[in-house]
Amino acid sequence: MSDKARFRLVGRPRARVRAAASSPGSRVPGALAQLAVVLRTPARAAQPLFGQAPKTWQRMLPFAVVGVFVVTLLPVTIAVLTNDYGLSGGWSGALGVAQTVPLLLAVTRPLHAWGVVLLADTIGAALLIHADRVAAHAWPWTPMAIVGYLLLMACLGLRESIRTLVGVWLATGAVGAVLGFFQPAGSMNTAALLFVLGGVMLALTGALRGLGDAQQRIAEQESISEAERARRTLLEERARIARELHDVVAHHMSVITVQADSAPYRLPGMPEPVQEEFAAIAASARESLGEMRRLLTVLRGDGTERAEGEKAPQPGIDRLQQLVEATVRAGQPVELSLETGAAEAAPPAVDLSAYRIVQEALANVVRHAPGASTRVSVTVDEDEVLVLVVNGPARDAVVALESSGTGHGLVGMRERVRLTGGTLDTGPLPDGGFRVAARLPLNAPNKDLS
Structure with missing residues (x-):
């Protein structure tokens, strides 16, 4: 697809979205539609989130948001695991890195990041079973793990298909349910909390992404409709040209044919060479009329008529x-x-x-x-x-x-x-x-x- 065609396909829907957003009666739907276009599913698997946003700051926004989360969650996770849960400093540092740094991958490959983070959170829950002060604290998912996991769910919802999102959600619930059999005494089980919040986040972001996809499909259909209108205009112009050719040329050629054929009868005593000349003129005029009629059939036809005209011997x-x-x-x-x-x-x-x-x-x-x-x-x-x-x-x-x-x-x-x-x-x-x-x-x- 050329750059100009791509502009028609993508640029115009945004203009329509802005127009809808500016109307008094539809500001909220218009704003959601504009946001949905920005958040639309990228065309390539490794393309970053917001990769098709029109402005540079919008394309860089996912990197900035995830970077802020990682920089904030990493020290907080290490401190909470060490001070509140009583986990050793080495394990706290390893878990903090394993649970937060993979979030950086969520901007381009959220499904891979989810697999790494879920594994790290599961290992962390297993280590916290024997922590010194796990009682009265959240388990198996710590508050920092829940925040990072919800960020990951948002990235997944903006990228993956509905089937994949349902699978991720069920896998999260299944892991939480299995870990529930090993819950330490006195701890607060957060498996159900993450299961519900994760489902809500996936539903919201998935619906927003779906709205963007719907906007794109509408734009594509409108582009196809424009092409059909242009094709119909072309056919109408062909028909007009055919009518003009018929009116201007066919009449005069027919007159020439009739006059040439009737000349020997209208002018008796005409020499033989002159009669042959008039016969040749009539034959040439008839042949020209035949070729012009084939051309008019092609110009006029949109289906069967044009096909029949193209089948005529050339x-x-x-x-x-x-x-x-x-x-x-x-x-x-x-x-x-x-x-x-x-x-x-x-x-x-x-x-x-x-x-x-x-x-x-x-x-x-x-x-x-x-x-x-x-x-x-x-x-x-x-x-x-x-x-x-x-x-x-x-x-x-x-x-x-x-x-x-x-x-x-x-x-x-x-x-x-x-x-x-x-x-x-x-x-x-x-x-x-x-x-x-x-x-x-x-x-x-x-x-x-x-």
Whole structure:
């Protein structure tokens, strides 16, 4: 996904959340939704919590909070275990480090941190069974262990799935229940307390994370809806273009066809060569109408109609002879050199591209150099088709039919050649003519060139 697409996907929902938060009637839900987006589940397993927050201080906040907890809990745990529970200094220091330092891992890998902390808390509960002053104190979970464990539950709730959270919660209760069978006399059992508080913390943070995920899914659906709207707009524009083409072009082409077909009947005594000329004009007009109708079907269709239009036979190298003959009948001297088997050797994409390149090149000759001698050559070697169209200068007595052009013809040639992975070389010749040379590889990629 590009950066721009990612901005559309993530940035816009935040803008909508801010707008919702600013409305008088929904300030609290809007604030929760904004917080949920910040706390949304990271995309990668090792990505830190708040890793997708928009601001730097928000991304650094989990590290700061966990660091403060560790720096505070470590000395307090050692002091309480030594002074209140009567545990030896060595064991107190080891347990203090084992129960607090792994919390630093909770920012990136809370599930791993939970396993280490639960093991350390369980070992600590086993050591406190024989402590000198455990009576009248919390057991098996000390107050410091409960605080650190709840912090760990918050990190887990913001990261892991519901199934994992339920498993963590049940495992915590199971360990507390098992340790309850070894409870020292006079101690206060805190297994149920941690089980309840841990469940509440997991539920709250899990629900908040789920709200963020829901916001993300809504943003993705809205992005998909925008793409669908753009696609519908494109189809509507295609239909409009098709209607305009039909209104502007089809009517005039139909008139040309009717006039050319009816000329021998409206003008009796017409010489035979003139009748043949009118017949050629009518045939060319009908062929142009047929190709335009296929194009309109593709432009108009969104489903079945477009598929039917794309299934229509496309011209290829085997129809170059007809194309050249039609050009010759129009008064343009053209010679065709077509290698035997060229049409069979070329794949469909190359076959169509070769025909369209020759068609556009001959059209350019008729428009810009009418009457100029032209040579068309199509050859095939081991791995490519070579299409060559060369015309000489226009006859002095003939004025070009068009003195200027849009340049779309050459652009279309280059695009077709590019899609087939070939090369195109065009340019004027020293004698005033023009040359079009295209190399089309036989292993052309499967692209839609129609």
